[in-house]
Amino acid sequence: MSDAPATSRLFLALWPSDAVRRSLAEWRDAWRWPSNASPVRAERLHMTLHFLGNLPTALVPELVTGLQVPFSPFELRFGHAELWPHGVAVLAPKSAPEALLDLQAALGAALQGIGLPVETRAFRPHVTLARRAGAAAPPAHGPAIRWRVTGYALMESTLGAGGGYSIVSRFS
Helix, strand or coil: CCCCEEEEEEEEEECCCHHHHHHHHHHHHHCCCCCCCCCCCCCCCCCEEEHHHHHHHHHHHHHHCCCCCCCECCCCCCEEEEHHHHHHEEEEECCCCHHHHHHHHHHHHHHHHHHCCCCCCCCCCCEEEEECCCCCCCCCCCCCEEEECCCEEEEEECCCCEEEEEEEECCC
């Protein structure tokens, strides 16, 4: 038995509706994937705003309280399939709405206020479609996706064979 405190692997994300998720999966399915590629399962498609990592589970109530930031709904319009370095295939919005950038920045400030570190690299809004996809061929076109964002979520990631994502708290 370990005396180490329980931890949760957490991140902040935009979590799509079922209809948006189906459209994102259509984009994913339109790629030609190499045999070693790992397409993201449809139920895991999302846009990460901040990755928090493994944190003490006892900190979750403080996070839920501290991560309630002013929020203005906005719309994302997707249309750029891209292959990033290290074989990461993504779908990026045509442009990043100011409200998205404001939300991501406000959440970063809230995390710092709680005493948590924030990623120093510039925020690049995207939905990851696959990993190990270095030789993948993106489609020229896919379905037009208009994602009306009315909130964000604190998510927990569970690793391992039965792993997945679960919503810890929704914010709107």
